[in-house]
Amino acid sequence: MKNMSFKLLIYSAVIALLAAQRLGVEAQSCQPSGHLRGRKPPPGKCKRGNDSECCKEGKMYPMYKCSPPVSNHNKAMLTINSFEKGKDGGGPSECDRQYHSDSIPIVALSTGWFNHKTRCHHNITINGNGRSVRAMVVDECDSAKGCDAAHDYQPPCDNNIVDASQAVWKALGVPRDSGKWGWMEITWSNAK
Numbered sequence: 001m002k003n004m005s006f007k008l009l010i011y012s013a014v015i016a017l018l019a020a021q022r023l024g025v026e027a028q029s030c031q032p033s034g035h036l037r038g039r040k041p042p043p044g045k046c047k048r049g050n051d052s053e054c055c056k057e058g059k060m061y062p063m064y065k066c067s068p069p070v071s072n073h074n075k076a077m078l079t080i081n082s083f084e085k086g087k088d089g090g091g092p093s094e095c096d097r098q099y100h101s102d103s104i105p106i107v108a109l110s111t112g113w114f115n116h117k118t119r120c121h122h123n124i125t126i127n128g129n130g131r132s133v134r135a136m137v138v139d140e141c142d143s144a145k146g147c148d149a150a151h152d153y154q155p156p157c158d159n160n161i162v163d164a165s166q167a168v169w170k171a172l173g174v175p176r177d178s179g180k181w182g183w184m185e186i187t188w189s190n191a192k
Ligand SMILES: *[C@@H]1O[C@H](CO)[C@@H](O)[C@H](O)[C@H]1NC(C)=O
Pocket: 047, 048, 049, 050, 081, 082, 083, 086, 087, 088, 089, 102, 165, 166
């Protein structure tokens, strides 16, 4: 009898643990708000280069209004973007409606992290490739919209993107001809 209740106790403990884990996962996950059907960019639109992707006719792209919750150690993908006029960045930066030089360390954050401009002109510390760099948030990497002129006919961003100027990539010491340039795992935190 004693043995039986012990088994029962272990069994309930395991069930409780699994339930807690499931709740944790649900709280952390950020689900798409919907899907966007890709449209073909008009002739001569969508500037290729720097790994930027152009929308494809009929392809369904997930849209996100959320990003993973912010901690002091946010896992993200670092991508590269130009913030200069007429380049692959689309319109001017969301924070100040201006274009910016790619030789200063600046970034765009996915919609959830950008959080309705609350991070505008705040600095983040990016850790990657064994180095760290401070960069200022100037723009949104729009996870909720895309495939239009304002987004240079590119699909919506993923929800975990830090889209950085080439100054950030240089500061992290990533060689331009390496496989990492333009797409690399990093962590970021709010700069002190
Ligand atoms: C790619 O990025 C570099 C540096 O950020 C920029 O000079 C170049 O014009 C960009 N290419 C395109 C097609 O936007």
